[in-house]
Amino acid sequence: MIRHAPWQAPPYDFAIGLRTIPEEAWLEGGAAEAGRKTALLNTEPDCVWGEIPCSQAGQSEVLSLVEAATGRKGDPSLRPLWAAGLLCADDLCLMEKTDGAWRLTAASLCSPTFFTVAEALGKSLDDLHGPVPAFAQRFLPRVARMFDALSPGPVLERSNWTVTASGEAYLPASAPVRASLQDVPLDQAGERLFLRVERQTLRKLPQTGAVLFTIRAWRNPLNALKDDPVRLAAFAAAWRGASDDFRAYKGLASYDVLVEAFLARQ
Numbered sequence: 001m002i003r004h005a006p007w008q009a010p011p012y013d014f015a016i017g018l019r020t021i022p023e024e025a026w027l028e029g030g031a032a033e034a035g036r037k038t039a040l041l042n043t044e045p046d047c048v049w050g051e052i053p054c055s056q057a058g059q060s061e062v063l064s065l066v067e068a069a070t071g072r073k074g075d076p077s078l079r080p081l082w083a084a085g086l087l088c089a090d091d092l093c094l095m096e097k098t099d100g101a102w103r104l105t106a107a108s109l110c111s112p113t114f115f116t117v118a119e120a121l122g123k124s125l126d127d128l129h130g131p132v133p134a135f136a137q138r139f140l141p142r143v144a145r146m147f148d149a150l151s152p153g154p155v156l157e158r159s160n161w162t163v164t165a166s167g168e169a170y171l172p173a174s175a176p177v178r179a180s181l182q183d184v185p186l187d188q189a190g191e192r193l194f195l196r197v198e199r200q201t202l203r204k205l206p207q208t209g210a211v212l213f214t215i216r217a218w219r220n221p222l223n224a225l226k227d228d229p230v231r232l233a234a235f236a237a238a239w240r241g242a243s244d245d246f247r248a249y250k251g252l253a254s255y256d257v258l259v260e261a262f263l264a265r266q
């Protein structure tokens, strides 16, 4: 079952696309991920976790919010944001304003789509989005104003999508995933290629004024579209109609033959 289908809404391009959701809908639940996250901390510590010393108060505030939302207590012997991450499936990114820019000051990131905490920690919104075409011109001023203006209370949600040749949650780099494409036979595209949707939320923390950005990576094989002709048609339209920038940034060209083979079989 596909939970979010952001490709359904044209224009098929980058968009801010934020909407307010009820607070009860903030974390979407799902299987406990603590075991998987703890194992990653042991094998990939700098990729999945990092903090800047000034972030302690914001981290503790996140832990309280996640404890209230899940009805469970975090392990007090762990760093607060990491403890919060073990209580939910989502990744948790703490953003704080220093020197006039919103920066990533702590993160628990176990379902990344092609980035790591080691690369991202301390970076501003501008630098984090350096690879996104024209982000600074098209989006940064509005996004930064939104971070400033956000008040505690409303929870905002957006989502994005791509196709990957892996259904794994933990994808720190794109190159190995793209390399594995050559092993996918045309008639197996439906089970070997995955729709990857990041459902993200934003909320302001009342005491510190920090912003918490959550990321939840939902993965479904392309075959999941077969059950839903409307979504299948919308996906075909989005795939074929996506802007050149969007296609280039997400490397969609390398998937074209396989995706078209999948669509032709439906």
Ligand code: HEM
Pocket: 014, 015, 016, 017, 018, 093, 095, 104, 114, 115, 120, 128, 129, 130, 131, 132, 139, 143, 146, 159, 160, 161, 202, 213
């Ligand atoms: C309202 C807030 C935000 C908006 C509108 C936004 C928008 C975007 C967009 C349009 C992309 C390109 C991929 C896509 O979504 O289609 C992107 C990528 C990305 N965003 Fe954001 N973003 C926001 C907040 C954040 C925050 C708080 C972080 C902090 C971790 C972040 C980290 C990233 C990273 C690491 C990428 C991938 C960049 C790369 O390709 O290396 N974003 N964002």
